[in-house]
Amino acid sequence: MLRRILIGGVSWAYLALVYAFIFLPVAVLVLFSFQDGRLPVPPFNGFSTQWYEAVFVDRKLMAALGNSMLVAISSSVVSCVLGFLAAYSLARYKLPGSALQRGLLIAPMTVSYLIIALGLLALLNALHMPLSLLTVGIGHVVINLPLCFAIIYASMGDHQINIERAARDLGANDFKVMALVTAPMLMPSILAAFFLSVTFSWDEFIIAFLLSRFDVTLPVEIWSMLRSGLNPKTNAIGSLVFLASVALLLILEFSLFGRTKKQ
């Protein structure tokens, strides 16, 4: 009896430790974003929302927030469209060297963001293309396309082939089959790919840092704030970023995975 209580207690303690290890840094970050004082370090002086007010009146931060959203959403849309088209053609048509092509599409996942950013930087220089949010978006498409392709390709099964044949049989042309049947059928995985891609783009730093100049995304703006020293304002903006990511994940969980469970 005592042994069972002991084992149970140890397991619970272990679980608590694991979660503490994962979430303590975030909890501390959020806690000190409410710090009533100039330094986000212990002791906690009292509760205040002044740093959030400071965030919302900071023009540069708000501009960076908008840039981040723009880059995240548009690069994710492009990644999903390209990923879907690649997955559709590789799953439905016999292409030369399709195994090799699949490998090539997924390969960028294994390359570090730093290498991808440096490579793109060299290429953009050679093309005399000025750095901007567009180039950041291009970089994010490069890293998110393999992800979108892999997720969408994995959900394309053989049982959908007959459904597409039925649509064709009833008079749909190739474009209508794709737009009215294939894409809606795969919508859960397309949306999953989209939201994951948005979260990755949302807090990506290295590519955004190396490929941007005047307009910057939020992680880059936060980084430049950090250079001028610790400040509860960075905690506040960090908490907001975290909140946004959590919200996206919750949308993903309830709208998609919840629905597939029901089916």
Next chain:
Amino acid sequence: MTAPVSIENVSKTFGHFTALDKVSLDIRAGEFIVLLGPSGCGKTTLLSILGGFLSPSSGRVVIGDRDMTFVTPAKRPTTTMFQDYALFPHMRLVDNVGFGLRMRGLGKAERDEKALGFLDLVGLKASAGKRPHELSGGQRQRVALARALAVDPEVLLLDEPLGALDLKLRRQMQDELKAIQKRVGTTFVHVTHDQEEAMAIADRIVVMNQGRIEDFGPPSQIYMRPRSLFSAGFMGEVNFVPGRVRAADALSAQVETSLGNLALPAANFTAAVPKAGDAITLSIRPEHFRGTDKSDDPMFALGDARVAGSAFFGTHYRCHLQPCATDGDALVAHLPQSSDVRDGEIVPLAVRAADVVALPAASGTL
């Protein structure tokens, strides 16, 4: 709408494998045709060629009076009902059924009205707003039928549509299919490997084996007067008795077998005109054996046989009989409910000459 279908010398090869070997078939407008055969016999390949999902390696497909050999499925006057139903999972039933009409450019109100009409035809009007995953297998099957019929095809192709249903539901759907086909008048081409299903619904049955058509005709003809050993064996239980033609003229032939000698009308040679010396196989259905008693028809006594085992099947006793004259293979006979047979009993055997079909002996092993 409805149209005749003509398949002319169609062959299909996949690499070195010949799936269809010079198949020719004429289907009348409004007929219910069943392609029957074991898996791998080419029946689904033939259906895919009719639907336009495959192109034949050689030969022609004519629907109505138009050559359809290389026309895409979308442009053919055919629709296919798939084995796994292939309903659109993200659409309501009314949108599923209306999809083909939408592709033909009908407005929403008009196509919804037509779609509801076809859902009504299959008894699912009340479920029009549901999605396919909320339905049972039998209901999905009906939606697939309504969807395929909604575009008013000239020919409906059915690819083992009842394969996934349990036996009772399958029998019920067979009757429904047949009734709906009569009502709409469309030419139906239905693929199955179930000979009972084929007999239940077909106007004419096409028996296929190894890429060829073995037999083609109304169910009763295929069953009673099969034109090949395969067709005889596939359509139900049958006894094959080897024999030899001793003499033949234009009207009849003398046949000798291990069970005795028979004189058969020449018409019973369904595959070839009998010639003296031909090695043949007699095909006798189990229910055609009777006692030697009463009957006006010419009967042939086949000697006595010992009952080696029997079981009561409701409509008949199914017996294994060992002919006393030979130690050849045992025969299977269906004896009447009233016969009350016992194991070891000796019974006299006889058949009506008209019931015996003579086919060429199998070359090689059967």
